[in-house]
Amino acid sequence: MERSKDKIIVLKGKDSGTDAIFKIYQGCAEIIEVFEEEEICSLLREYGSQIKMIVADAGRDEQEIEKFLESLKESGCREDCPVIGVAVEESNLIRVLKNEADTDPLTKLYNRRAFKRLVQKELEKEPVKAAFGIVDIDDFKVLNDKFGHKFGDEILFQLSKQLRECLGKDVLAGRFGGDEFVLFWTNLESRQDERDIMEEAEHICGVMRQEFMGIRITGSLGIACFPCDGETYDELFRLADKALYLAKDRGKDRFVIYGRELV
DSSP: OOOOOEEEEEEOOSSOOHHHHHHHHTTTEEEEEESSHHHHHHHHHHHGGGEEEEEEOTTSOHHHHHHHHHHHHHHTOOTTSOEEOOOSSHHHHHHHHHHHHTBOTTTOSBOHHHHHHHHHHHHHTOOSOEEEEEEEETTHHHHHHHHOHHHHHHHHHHHHHHHHHHSOTTEEEEEEETTEEEEEEOOGGGSOHHHHHHHHHHHHHHHHOEEETTEEEOEEEEEEEETTTOSSHHHHHHHHHHHHHHHHHTTSSSEEETTSOOO
16 A cells, blocks of 8 residues: 655645755655644644645735744644744745755654765865764664654654754754754864864763663764765765774773774
């Protein structure tokens, strides 16, 4: 049986910005166009979690948008269904939607594609020094199989939230997939060589040490440095991944910097 497509609701106005939505989501999602707020509530009840996004197009004036947003609050719209503001012109609408498309819906971190693009952009600037990290939750599959996907998703949501709070503004953070998170430290020329990275890595491991419903959670982290370990995204990812698995082999709940004995 073919899987139903995700759906995007567009609240239409006089001048449509829907063409921009089709350009981005063609083939990936079904666009449902409506003209009245009441129709959205009905669609939410009918399709539930298949609704991935609600957009008000550029033809709506400001007062109509306020009414639109208020009606969604009153309808009890789910938090995992993003509500996107109005763009004044089509080019802006495309920009707003691309921002939404760059985000992992569960963790609110960058998704794999967006993270890679942003890291490659940083590497093109030829920084003096940078670092690439891969974090994953120890024995996550065992926990997921034993306690269920809902429990696993809650762990991912809570840990990603705490990662966002503890990382500095010069760190890019994304969800690579499953229980793997990816990190990229920029502007390291302003830091005190690797000592600061080690301290931050230890802090991240500390953040991963949690208890959920009485279950102890830990995480491991592998790090590779630019340019001494690798100069491209793929090289840095490969070596950070090797460092991660060395951290696992050494007992988990720790970090390893590739090519160093510092853990």
